[in-house]
Amino acid sequence: MTEQDIHQLLGKLPQLKQEIQKVIIGQEEVLDEVLITLLAGGHGLLEGVPGLAKTLLVRTLSNAMDLSFRRIQFTPDLMPTDILGTEVLEEDHATGKRFFKFNEGPIFANIVLADEINRTPPKTQAALLEAMQEYEVTYAGTTYTLPKPFFLLATQNPIEQAGTYPLPEAQLDRFLLYIKIKYPTELEELNILTSTTGTRQVQVYPAISGEEILQLRQLVREVSISDDLLTYVNQLVRATRPDTTSSEHIKSYVRWGAGPRAGQALILTSKARALLQGRFAVTAADVQTMAFPVLRHRILVNFTAEAERITPDKVVEELQQHIKLPKAVLV
Template sequence: MQPEISQSDLAAVEKCHKAYLRIREELAKVIVGQQRVIEEVLVAVLARGHALLEGVPGLAKTLLVSSLAQATHLTFKRIQFTPDLMPSDVTGTDIIQEDPKTGERGYKFLPGPIFANMILADEINRTPPKTQAAMLEAMQERQVTAGGRVYRLPDPFFVLATQNPLEQEGTYPLPEAQLDRFLLYIKVDYPSPAEEWEIARRVTGGHQGTIEPLMTGEELINFQRLVTRIPISDQVLGYAWALVRASRPSTDESPDFVTRWVAWGAGPRGLLTLVTCAKARAVLHGRCHATIGDIQALLKPALRHRIAGNYAAQANNLTSDRLIEMLVEAVPADAKYEKPENSLV
């Protein structure tokens, strides 16, 4: 039996839904289309996670992130990753400072740009692994260590990183273990014909909208806490569980094509991502429970960086997205899912 949701949480869900609709309206002043991307970014934010956005240049990735920061009353910093960027350029460093009264010298920590609520890590794959590791450690631990001291990052805190899939020269692709730190891997596609027409009309005509702040950081934190209290049925949880387990080759649950074409599948973090993000999407849409549709809507951004095809898959042009589509076809959504018998609880 699922726990009943309180009246206060019901009201909070409705409030979050209305805020989501208003944020979409505000972003539409400067962003044409990209509704799926906007929803997936907001899902990651509500789920207290980070997102990696991949798309060719000129698709308004940077504009989307900066506009979202304006709409949510959050501090925003952009870090342009380059080959010569050092870890201290991101996290901060100790500097020697002299007291003008006593003349004594001491160390003072100078915070880096990562000390903000919303971080745009632009072209994160253009910086060496050492700097990437410092960034990803801060993302995971939500703190920075410098000079033997620990400095907490502000709350809420999330990173929206971008990378360009076209140019590979001079880049340092993120290893799979580090990609797993990102809650969602979001693909930004070209606009539709009508959207591209509207983009040209707006930009060349000087029609620049102004974003109005709609949500405070405290309200966002309350919405994030609300997501954790949203119940999920065993059926929906079981469907996500079955999909994740089926993605792993050479297991009892994996279909034949997984054993044949998948090098490795999603781990437990993939299941946690699916469940948490499904609950966040439900709240955005004004619902107090996650559904099978929420799971299916988030499968690709949640799992595309957690499932890797082998050489045979690459030879047959089978991308992670295609393998996920095949998983959906192989795992029935209407089957009855129950807690395994040897469960610890």
């Protein structure tokens, strides 16, 4: 890939954001984190109270890319076959022989929205594990490869916990980022009211193709990161574990820390953030910014922390004060 090809490819990212922002007002940080997840080749978990356009964001993202899209509404009676697909008995009219044919489920798409994922029991939630990690589905002993690129975004509400099933830690760890959507600012909310209660209609056009996304994902891995920052990431992740940290704060409030996958996620998303901003080198600001959505679902606080309202984000803040950046690294 030539330098001109790279710059032309990177020019697609501002176009993609512009198309999404035709519909989504504000939420700059959330949009960036969703795009970082896409560029890094992972999956995202979106959490926000009802009415903050979680589903609309994912649908608009799919419209802004030339990719297939499927939405799965998770409900208590949803079965794994409703996600993966199932075999049906068919007959060859020429020979009269009967055979089983696999009918693909909605998981076989480039972009999949798992809407209100915590509304379905763990058995059905677990149907996503292989797809999210291995990018394939196994049914009746046969493995089927998912289309590339494959990108899953799940949503859940932090309230209305009656009738929900919290995601197990093993599945949470499969999500590259845990993205929290906050209320819009006063001006943003006014713009939302103005633009959505009249006759204004917006057309979103595809700004990027699946092949270009795959090229960008490869480019992300080529973004450079210094040895000092690699060491800092390693120290930061290891310091989340009560049995390997020197921080009394962590020992007092954390039950389980993050695993090695967190370090991989932090490096990849920091690289993706740098590329999204047009840089080919990771800075300390990239690492410190991405530490929150990377670690908040991989740190399990104890009952003492819950009683004192110590959240995983506060734990990450404490960690960043405890683990000092190398002097050679500029923020």
